Amino acid sequence: MASYDDVMSLSVRRGFLWPAVDLYGGFAGFYDYGHNGFLMRRRWEDLWTETFLGLSDNYYLIDTTTILPEAPLKASGHVDHFSDLLVTCTRCGESYRGDQLLEGATHEEHEGLTPAELDARIRELKIRCPNCKGELGPARPFNMMFPLDVGPTGKDRAYLRPETAQGVYLNFRREFEALRRKLPMGLAIVGRAYRNEISPRQGAYRMREFLQAELQIFFDPATFGAGLPFDAIASAPVRIAWAAEKNQPGAHEIFPKDLVASDLPPWYVYHLAAVQRFYLDRLRVPRDAFRFAELDEKERAFYNRIHFDIQVKQESLGGFKEVGGVHYRTDHDLKGHEAMSHAKQSVTFDGSRLIPHVLELSFGVDRNVWALLDLSYSKGERIVLRLPPRLAPVSVGVFPLVNKDGLPEKAEALHVSLRKRFAAFYDDSGSIGRRYARMDEIGTPFTVTVDHESLEGKGVTVRERDSQKQIRLTESELADTLTQLLAGDKTFGA
């Protein structure tokens, strides 16, 4: 059980994460990673990449610009749907979205109005503040995207990308050609995205600059399901909370075939199972702390036909919180870019001509890092970060038992040799217990101690973080055994 302050305090103290620019009082919505946070994050990204690119031989990482001109973001719908006109009540100060006020009054859709047009309509319809009946102030544009003026004249309107996905869609045709016209084709980006959140909150949970890891899978809906090894996931139930239950704490355990029976496409269910396996098996998230939460039609974006959030239960954030999503975006994005750019996005594959559909596996990297810090945090006599070994910033700590009799020299030599294969860290400061405690706090799974017996060729001790138990290994077997322990191929003490 970790409170928000527990996680943040450890993060700051041990070099994981802290508010950016705090020298100048901070900068809301922006966080910096320290040395351990960066290592842990990179290990998460590596594991993510290995897992999801591993779903197919035709899935790859690409990297695209973080600044996009206006046109593609108009095509994607972000310029119109990500920008709202806000109207503030002059009496009670409450703010409303202009289009929603008009819709409430006329039951018609109102999009693309200028601020002046909206003001005129509000006067015409005599709309008052729904909260206090006060007079409404002038409309002002609010854009969730950060606008930029590119070039010397500043006339080329551009934005920081609000999601990495568009970079993939813009490169679909190039990659389809370069990857020799095969479907399904997967293109992933791990990179930064930017949203001008109205009120950033809860540390790394809602930030204005954040990292996404997104895999866009392009496929033919007619054949995608048949090409997937559905049997491989059929026996494991998937944890689901339906839209109506999202404020309840639990989840149903539903077998894949029953999800298909409830109208989800087999290929969609297959990917839910793959995502769940990533969380439960690779990230070692406790089963009851993981679920998919369905979004109903009102909640999901207009282009998503099917949308389940990936949620992880975090004490520090007050329960199940979104860390990613599985989105069936249909052919919305490619169609939009075709219409705007006039560049054909349809392709011929297996004898049929189509604009591929897209399944997006989307993950907030910072949110995932935070969730793992939260879940790993355990506090007894001392704080222990029970990270999965793959994610720990340091894999092996190396210590001399005492600082005399040549033990430091021997331990340092061992450290130098272990460094070639592991993220190893040497420490001879303070007592041995203190050094174990320091390693526990950053989640180092194993520590090796050189003692007097080591000088006599009787090996070294290896301590396991979670059990605090020790075994003695000869120096010749040490490296291979550590490799097996870290990979989970061997159980400690066995």
Next chain:
RNA sequence: GCGUGGGUAGUCUAGCGGUAGGACGUUGGCCUUCCAAGCCUACGACGCGGGUUCAACUCCCGCCCCACGCACCA
């Protein structure tokens, strides 16, 4: 953005209109044969800006930042 509460070393915290104290951590040393021991040593803070005052960390104003609630989160 609105409301409530808050901001003192790296972390946690005491305090006062007049020299800012502690604990833990960190540094260096002594000691030490396995889990934050002990002794010595050193480093280290009043979020920012303005005002009142002989004097402001303390009172007043503005801003920034944080948590929580509301709103927002295509």
